[in-house]
């Protein structure tokens with residue numbers, strides 16, 4: 001990775017919890033010098049304190065990039081800490097759900113160059129996927145910089161418009177939670193059928209992890225991979241009859257879950 005402008009002018013990270021921390025870790029591993037990073041976060045972890053970044057010190061007044069990684073509900077308060085910064089030349093990259101570009105224009109001014117990025121928690125192990133979209137002031141170079149920042153923690157895809165970010169949150173931003181829940185319910189079903197809890201959990205985790213890796217690495221579609229498991233008239237077919245029921249199966253359930261996610265995201269944006 002090349003971080004020339006960030007190395008020269010600095011990166012400020014506002015909020016260094018799960019997501020901000022994962023991104024910072026990816027950037028440092030990718031070669032960004034710790035001395036180019038300023039972090040504002042109320043309770044820095046031991047790892048952060050040992051990382052060599054600037055903590056609780058004066059901020060550069062014209063950093064190349066500010067990464068916003070606080071909870072949406074904290075954003076307005078948190079941004080007030082940047083009031084001494086000249087924001088004209090600085091690119092803002094935000095990972096917060098809910099807050100729209102219009103909302104940022106109200107808080108930061110309508111001249112601010114801003115990229116919304118929506119990562120997910122597998123970023124913590126470099127296996128995230130992030131979707132990015134720029135506001136009307138963001139340049140092609142700004143999108144390249146945001147892509148470079150986020151590629152430290154996994155794949156990056158680009159969106160055509162801001163509206164699409166809602167569906168991204170519903171699918172991949174929140175999606176790891178759905179998959180973790182799948183592990184929980186598969187393990188619980190195994191336990192209910194007589195497996196020891198640890199063994200049921202091991203089987204469920206290895207199955208979801210292995211199937212996910214196979215789906216990513218295989219040239220076959222997920223539908224074909226599913227068919228490969230399913231012997232006609234066999235045990236998998238019996239289970240899929242339940243899971244693929246058009247009225248009560250996973251498809252209508254997932255549709256409702258993603259719709260609820262998007263509705264909440266719109267509420268947060270108000």
Ligand SMILES: NC(=O)C1=CN([C@@H]2O[C@H](COP(=O)(O)OP(=O)(O)OC[C@H]3O[C@@H](n4cnc5c(N)ncnc54)[C@H](OP(=O)(O)O)[C@@H]3O)[C@@H](O)[C@H]2O)C=CC1
Nearest residue numbers: 015016017018019040041043069070071072078095096097
């Ligand atoms: N978790 C996820 O799966 C995803 C999260 N996001 C978005 O990422 C953002 C952060 O989420 P996540 O990392 O999970 O949350 P965390 O709570 O883990 O991180 C938020 C961090 O912000 C810090 N913080 C709180 N107030 C301030 C402040 N005034 N100034 C600076 N820092 C502050 C918190 O500190 P402390 O806890 O010490 O108070 C915490 O370390 C959210 O906007 C969320 O929408 C996006 C995609 C996926």
Ligand SMILES: O=C(O)[C@@H]1CCC=N1
Nearest residue numbers: 096097169173174175
């Ligand atoms: O639950 C949330 O609001 C955030 C956004 C995507 C994942 N976590």
